[in-house]
Amino acid sequence: MFQKNENGGDAMDTVIGSSIKVEGSFVGQGNIIVEGEVKGNLKTSQNLEAGSESKITANIEAANALIAGEVDGKIKIEEHLELTGTAKINGDIEANVLVVASGATINGYCKIGAGEQESVKESLLKKQEEDEE
């Protein structure tokens, strides 16, 4: 929790704890950890971690993200997005790499890597085919 960010910058991790609700456009300079509720927009040039109890009704932008909670909104991740088994996403996803654990739910379109936008179903089918080869 109390660490300098990985890039060695001065910005500290911001933690949105379980006891609070944030409304509006929240722009962080360092890593953001969400365990509470966010409504509006959530943006950081660094990494985002949303815990299993988190509830985000917002458009999200970050460099990398690990999501275990609920998100209602568009997710735009520059690099790596990981959804754990407890993640519930209602919204479109854009990321370079997407990792989805068993149990996660996604209701939206995914645009992964440099390719064309494809539905989650298509992306999952593609992944299944690749695994079988």
Next chain:
Amino acid sequence: MYSYIYDSYLSDKKYEKSLVRLENMVTDLGINGPIHKLSILKSLREIVQDEIAAGVNTIVTVGNDNTITQIIDVIAKKNITLGIIPMGQENKIASALGITSDNAIESLSKRVTQKIDLGKVNDIYFLSSLQITNTNAIIQSSGYKIEPRFSSYNIDIYNFILTANNQSKDLSPQVFNPLDGTLEAVIYKGGKESFVGRLFKKQKLDISTFLPFKKLKIKNPFSDAPKKEGEEETKVLVDEQKIIKLPLEIEVAPSCLKVIVGKDRNFD
């Protein structure tokens, strides 16, 4: 040129020997100067203004945390260096700056200074922290607001923490660094013990909110509504000394205070 301000409680006879010893030592080191003893009749603000006009560039407080918190608000942003000689009880500020009664005069003579940030709340400068307990207050910053999700919460605002270095290793005191140009808000579920106090007592904490910021406002959620009879106003403890009331406008005042520090300070 040095000027010394003695707090009023030092007129007690038990400090007489310590003060004579101090005066001899500063004379031997050539860092002596005029001495002002605070009393009901002598305002700290007037003394400081007179000394600045007389060309003093270093004001040394001889006293405790209360003496320092009084003078911070007077000398902030002025071209004055603050020296500290702790005497008596409650010297957490001096300790956080690496100054103890044993090394104070040596530190004064070595004159290692740092320009540190201060916090500013409703035009009052503070050095260490603000504490608001069991409140439903709303926090507003540019573009967003924060409110309690379930019930009341505690809000602590830190510039740096008032603990000796050896006690605060687990806390990563660098996070609460008065050289980083930010303040830090820590928000956690209710209770009277401060966030830092709970950490030292190793009490279990719920996941707390940790928010570095430069400027924000804190106000009561129903501040426009008429006050109910018997309803208590939310109190805010400034630097563990003064009490003020909501609403608050808080901002960091970067590199605002030039202070003489010791080797074992809480920050670098």
